Amino acid sequence: MHERFAVITGASSGIGYELARRAAEDGHALLICADEPEIEDAADKLRRLGASVETMNIDLSARKGFEEMWSRIADRDIDLFFANAGRALGDAFHEQDWAEIRRRIDLNTIQTTLALHRVGRKMAHRGQGRILVTASIGGFAPGPFAAVYNATKAYLDSLCYALHDEWKDSGVTLTCLMPGPTETPIFTRDRNRLQDAPITAREKDDPGEVARAGYDAMMAGESGVVPGFTSKVITMLSGVLPESLKARIHRAGAEPDRTKD
Numbered sequence: 001m002h003e004r005f006a007v008i009t010g011a012s013s014g015i016g017y018e019l020a021r022r023a024a025e026d027g028h029a030l031l032i033c034a035d036e037p038e039i040e041d042a043a044d045k046l047r048r049l050g051a052s053v054e055t056m057n058i059d060l061s062a063r064k065g066f067e068e069m070w071s072r073i074a075d076r077d078i079d080l081f082f083a084n085a086g087r088a089l090g091d092a093f094h095e096q097d098w099a100e101i102r103r104r105i106d107l108n109t110i111q112t113t114l115a116l117h118r119v120g121r122k123m124a125h126r127g128q129g130r131i132l133v134t135a136s137i138g139g140f141a142p143g144p145f146a147a148v149y150n151a152t153k154a155y156l157d158s159l160c161y162a163l164h165d166e167w168k169d170s171g172v173t174l175t176c177l178m179p180g181p182t183e184t185p186i187f188t189r190d191r192n193r194l195q196d197a198p199i200t201a202r203e204k205d206d207p208g209e210v211a212r213a214g215y216d217a218m219m220a221g222e223s224g225v226v227p228g229f230t231s232k233v234i235t236m237l238s239g240v241l242p243e244s245l246k247a248r249i250h251r252a253g254a255e256p257d258r259t260k261d
């Protein structure tokens with residue numbers, strides 16, 4: 001019998017690790033990727049659950065990294081694909097490095113689109129497959145002090161709903177996972193510049209619960225899911241509030257608290 005196979009990008013920590021755990025518990029063999037050696041620690045934990053796990057330590061913000069991953073999966077039947085790798089970037093837009101801004105656009109949008117194009121085409125030819133993209137409720141609001149990050153997620157939210165509709169008769173499902181603030185290392189990694197944002201110190205959703213909601217929605221073939229009651233309310237309000245007010249609310253959670261310096 002065909003061994004069910006799942007590929008998860010950005011699975012070394014946070015939501016991606018929890019998605020990989022769900023797929024492993026559901027009996028899939030895994031290929032997990034991240035940009036740092038910590039991916040091996042994640043693989044060890046997943047193997048303890050009885051899963052067969054391959055790892056790749058690759059930079060998915062570069063075309064070369066994606067092609068390396070593709071060369072490992074192009075000839076295999078992919079049952080589940082999780083486009084989860086992503087990076088945030090806090091602080092004032094004009095204080096951020098251009099290279100870091102560019103890297104967020106490359107990783108979160110361009111490279112994710114490339115992955116969906118290749119994997120989606122392959123699944124459509126086979127007539128089956130499920131994809132989950134980790135976007136964000138940040139895509140529903142302009143994000144002062146995380147402006148480019150939110151813009152990349154707005155792009156993903158839109159792309160996902162469009163592709164879900166395009167592929168509805170193809171046997172391929174694409175589900176958009178739109179978490180609200182979730183307790184993961186994304187807030188404390190130096191490179192993401194979020195340490196002094198007020199949101200970092202606040203209570204956030206549990207990554208295991210967020211992943212469970214995403215996984216279940218994916219298996220049910222839903223178009224999108226916003227996990228958690230508070231995030232659902234925020235999403236509903238975002239449909240009626242003016243953009244300028246949403247920007248002001250976002251600023252309150254994202255503007256770095258310099259009184260700490």
Ligand SMILES: NC(=O)c1ccc[n+]([C@@H]2O[C@H](COP(=O)([O-])OP(=O)(O)OC[C@H]3O[C@@H](n4cnc5c(N)ncnc54)[C@H](OP(=O)(O)O)[C@@H]3O)[C@@H](O)[C@H]2O)c1
Binds near residue numbers: 086182183
């Ligand atoms: N946490 C939240 O509040 C929240 C809310 C909404 C959406 N999200 C989205 O959820 C996804 C997962 O984030 P998370 O919160 O779980 O944070 P995280 O713990 O920092 O996880 C990010 C994952 O992506 C990997 N990654 C980052 N850059 C990469 C690159 N260039 N190449 C390959 N892998 C890379 C990271 O591995 P390395 O460290 O090895 O690079 C890590 O495994 C992201 O797309 C994020 O935007 C998070």
